[in-house]
Amino acid sequence: MKDIKHYINGQYVGSASGKLFDNVNPVNGKVISKVHEAGREEVDAAVRAAKAALRGTWGKMPLDERTSILHKVADGINARFDEFLEAECLDTGKPKSMASHIDIPRGAANFKVFADMIKNVPTESFEMPTPDGTGALNYAVRRPKGVIGVISPWNLPLLLMTWKVGPALACGNTVVVKPSEETPTTTALLGEVMQDAGVPDGVFNVVHGFGGDSAGAFLTEHPLVDGFTFTGETGTGEVIMKAAARGIRDISLELGGKNAGLVFADCDMDKAIEGTMRSAFANCGQVCLGTERVYVERSIFDEFVGRLKEAAEGLKIGPPEDTEANMGPLVSLKHREKVLSYYQKALDGGATVVTGGGVPDMPEELAGGAWIQPTIWTGLPEHSAVITDEIFGPCVHLCPFDTEEEAIELANSLPYGLASAIWSENITRAHRVAGQIEAGIIWVNSWFLRDLRTPFGGSKQSGIGREGGVHSLEFYTEMKNICVKL
Numbered sequence: 001m002k003d004i005k006h007y008i009n010g011q012y013v014g015s016a017s018g019k020l021f022d023n024v025n026p027v028n029g030k031v032i033s034k035v036h037e038a039g040r041e042e043v044d045a046a047v048r049a050a051k052a053a054l055r056g057t058w059g060k061m062p063l064d065e066r067t068s069i070l071h072k073v074a075d076g077i078n079a080r081f082d083e084f085l086e087a088e089c090l091d092t093g094k095p096k097s098m099a100s101h102i103d104i105p106r107g108a109a110n111f112k113v114f115a116d117m118i119k120n121v122p123t124e125s126f127e128m129p130t131p132d133g134t135g136a137l138n139y140a141v142r143r144p145k146g147v148i149g150v151i152s153p154w155n156l157p158l159l160l161m162t163w164k165v166g167p168a169l170a171c172g173n174t175v176v177v178k179p180s181e182e183t184p185t186t187t188a189l190l191g192e193v194m195q196d197a198g199v200p201d202g203v204f205n206v207v208h209g210f211g212g213d214s215a216g217a218f219l220t221e222h223p224l225v226d227g228f229t230f231t232g233e234t235g236t237g238e239v240i241m242k243a244a245a246r247g248i249r250d251i252s253l254e255l256g257g258k259n260a261g262l263v264f265a266d267c268d269m270d271k272a273i274e275g276t277m278r279s280a281f282a283n284c285g286q287v288c289l290g291t292e293r294v295y296v297e298r299s300i301f302d303e304f305v306g307r308l309k310e311a312a313e314g315l316k317i318g319p320p321e322d323t324e325a326n327m328g329p330l331v332s333l334k335h336r337e338k339v340l341s342y343y344q345k346a347l348d349g350g351a352t353v354v355t356g357g358g359v360p361d362m363p364e365e366l367a368g369g370a371w372i373q374p375t376i377w378t379g380l381p382e383h384s385a386v387i388t389d390e391i392f393g394p395c396v397h398l399c400p401f402d403t404e405e406e407a408i409e410l411a412n413s414l415p416y417g418l419a420s421a422i423w424s425e426n427i428t429r430a431h432r433v434a435g436q437i438e439a440g441i442i443w444v445n446s447w448f449l450r451d452l453r454t455p456f457g458g459s460k461q462s463g464i465g466r467e468g469g470v471h472s473l474e475f476y477t478e479m480k481n482i483c484v485k486l
């Protein structure tokens, strides 16, 4: 069986401890590979390699050369598209139809976009008077922040990891990546692409393992890491923030959400149903931007519930290679336990189960997988855990509202503030409501439409900082002002 090793200083290496853990295919529960678990020793070697690489050829490389290497990385991902696709779908169980349109192309785009951007973003300069009349000139320059610790989740593994590694390398940093223990394969494969593209040893390093008391914690506790970028749960973000406080290291946190959809009676119903189907069920509901609570204006509530039910019941659950399937399993049986505990809470709380609510019957060869039904509820009170907690499954609670003010208040009622989707053909209303929603990303008549130049991140407990466009460059560089007395 294949074993997945760390990638440190340009070499694939195993753990000194010999500790391995299972990588399980969520489609059938079978072990697909064994993964080396990093101890402090491997994490230390990776961080030191990254530190040394800053002072090596990478640190001295002209910008044009660096960015052309990053274009080669993107081309390398595209050249091995099918391998990346296969690996991502084995680790996550997601439909190939989705990963081939979203995950893998974005993995390549994340390198190209930021390589081009860093070449075209100006810095500022200010002339100032001085008492002796000669004046002074201030100008700002960008320098890499240093060694960046990248800690990424399992839901969009290649997409979310490269969303950080792309701009970090474009800005001249070096990285140590700790991918999710659930989905190590595409990050490991990226090491080969980096090597072939001519990325110098030590610039891109990967250590595998778990979070607490494992590779994740060892990385955040390592004093030579200069900054951390993390995507994952809010609770994990708190732990990482504490670790980063030691030594005053910078952080960028993209955290959990419990995003609201708002559907007004003046929406285009077809668009609202199509968009809500995606925002509730895409990637088996495992998208941080998903809408697990949707508020619908009362006059169209019954119609909306009926149409969403019909559409949800039309979803085809199946394994990645089933070309008709548009819903895969959850990432693991453990995650399914969590999601099913909320399905039970909904029942206990007196919800009306509009559709789903359990585990589908699957053919024998798939019976060991983490399959789950897409689920719609109505009738729960706003304080119930199903409405306040991020479940991260293919489920949505629908609730009617009467006024615009009430809809805004409901959307803003939770301590999260990642994203929201508003459905209305009244453009004045859409702008007015969008301006009042407490979230970092608002979509009007769309969902998960991404322009990589835009600010991306959450407010309240959904994160700190923004990445995307110049905001990524802000995080991954130190801005230095040079003041010259003339």
Ligand SMILES: NC(=O)c1ccc[n+]([C@@H]2O[C@H](COP(=O)([O-])OP(=O)(O)OC[C@H]3O[C@@H](n4cnc5c(N)ncnc54)[C@H](O)[C@@H]3O)[C@@H](O)[C@H]2O)c1
Pocket: 151, 152, 153, 154, 155, 160, 178, 179, 180, 181, 209, 210, 211, 212, 213, 215, 216, 217, 220, 231, 232, 233, 234, 236, 237, 239, 240, 253, 254, 255, 256, 257, 287, 288, 390, 392, 418, 458, 462, 463
């Ligand atoms: N805001 C966003 O952009 C965004 C995007 C995708 C996912 N998410 C969030 O991610 C979560 C799902 O992902 P997950 O379950 O993998 O999240 P998670 O927080 O459990 O794990 C994320 C990563 O952190 C590591 N980790 C866990 N504990 C750690 C510790 N103590 N120290 C260092 N590293 C540690 C894990 O091993 C993994 O690599 C959801 O909450 C989702 O909303 C947010």
Ligand SMILES: O=C/C=C/C=C(\O)C(=O)O
Pocket: 155, 156, 160, 163, 286, 287, 288, 289, 450, 456
């Ligand atoms: O699950 C969360 C999805 C996040 C998406 C991005 O970070 C992105 O599109 O850049």
